[in-house]
Amino acid sequence: MKIAILSRKRSLYSTTRLIEAAEQRGHEAQVINTLRAYMNIASNRPEIHYNGQILADFDAVIPRIGASVTFYGTALLRQFEMMGVYPLNESVAISRSRDKLRSLQLLARKGIGLPVTGFAHSPDDIQDLLTMVGGAPVVIKLLEGTQGIGVVLAETQKAAESVIEAFLGLKANILVQEYIREAGGADIRCFVIGDKVVAAMKRQAVSGEFRSNLHRGGSASIIKITPEERSTAVRAASIMGLNVAGVDILRSNHGAVVMEVNSSPGLEGIEVATGKDIAGMIIDFIDRNARPHRTRTKGKG
Ligand code: ADP
Ligand code: MG
Numbered sequence: 175m176k177i178a179i180l181s182r183k184r185s186l187y188s189t190t191r192l193i194e195a196a197e198q199r200g201h202e203a204q205v206i207n208t209l210r211a212y213m214n215i216a217s218n219r220p221e222i223h224y225n226g227q228i229l230a231d232f233d234a235v236i237p238r239i240g241a242s243v244t245f246y247g248t249a250l251l252r253q254f255e256m257m258g259v260y261p262l263n264e265s266v267a268i269s270r271s272r273d274k275l276r277s278l279q280l281l282a283r284k285g286i287g288l289p290v291t292g293f294a295h296s297p298d299d300i301q302d303l304l305t306m307v308g309g310a311p312v313v314i315k316l317l318e319g320t321q322g323i324g325v326v327l328a329e330t331q332k333a334a335e336s337v338i339e340a341f342l343g344l345k346a347n348i349l350v351q352e353y354i355r356e357a358g359g360a361d362i363r364c365f366v367i368g369d370k371v372v373a374a375m376k377r378q379a380v381s382g383e384f385r386s387n388l389h390r391g392g393s394a395s396i397i398k399i400t401p402e403e404r405s406t407a408v409r410a411a412s413i414m415g416l417n418v419a420g421v422d423i424l425r426s427n428h429g430a431v432v433m434e435v436n437s438s439p440g441l442e443g444i445e446v447a448t449g450k451d452i453a454g455m456i457i458d459f460i461d462r463n464a465r466p467h468r469t470r471t472k473g474k475g
Pocket of ligand 1: 289313315319320321322323325351352353354355357359360361379384385386387422424433434
């Protein structure tokens with residue numbers, strides 16, 4: 175097979191591992207710098223150009239699209255889909271997962287356990303919004319934040335009011351969420367491929383910090399998850415329409431709650447923590463599933 179990997183750089187851990195795993199299995203892998211590819215959308219034969227050449231004959235595409243390039247990245251992926259190339263994750267599913275509010279609404283509709291979450295536009299309704307989610311302490315999140323940036327813990331009602339006011343004053347879209355204190359600064363990253371959790375790790379925040387993101391200094395260790403957590407993670411990925419996802423779960427007093435579903439989960443943390451060949455499993459999944467023109471949406475939106 176010929177596999178395209180959409181990525182900023184081939185030297186990134188996840189990208190390097192995917193190339194290795196593809197080559198070990200006798201496939202050809204080419205890294206395409208997402209922002210350097212350009213497209214001809216007007217013709218009835220959609221094309222992607224790269225370094226002056228037309229890209230052709232790809233069987234599958236692995237999107238590794240950073241949050242800052244979601245718009246262009248998903249447009250490029252859609253172009254691959256229109257050309258009939260099998261995407262590991264579809265563009266529509268990636269767009270969905272990048273919007274925390276939309277994701278939570280989709281998960282809520284299907285009965286997935288979530289932290290109590292509120293969303294409002296007008297600063298006039300802050301008091302009632304806070305009451306609705308159970309009062310302080312609350313977690314306030316920018317709708318499109320990532321790597322823990324834009325996630326704030328407000329311990330008191332007053333702190334919550336002023337943070338919310340400040341964000342709304344800047345015209346930022348935010349979620350206000352019940353703080354799951356009993357999680358103790360830890361969450362569980364479930365790595366889903368197809369209909370299985372293939373690996374799970376616990377991420378623990380550094381002392382004095384409630385965000386467990388590895389980018390914020392959190393540390394990873396191996397963990398055994400319950401059958402309930404396993405099925406919640408698999409269902410969450412499937413509701414989002416993602417074949418490969420990092421589903422983040424908090425252990426709360428009211429059971430496992432899903433915090434977010436990541437469509438380009440990093441491989442380094444999970445491979446190092448569990449010793450598993452996740453890149454290999456991703457390539458094997460593509461091997462089993464890639465067929466021309468096999469997308470749910472065919473790039474339709
Ligand atoms: P990001 O997309 O920036 O990673 P998250 O929603 O995953 O944003 O939040 C970052 C981290 O903050 C989580 O990994 C978790 O450790 C912590 N966190 C987020 N929401 C809550 C919450 N409602 N209760 C407790 N901890 C939370
Ligand atoms: Mg997160």
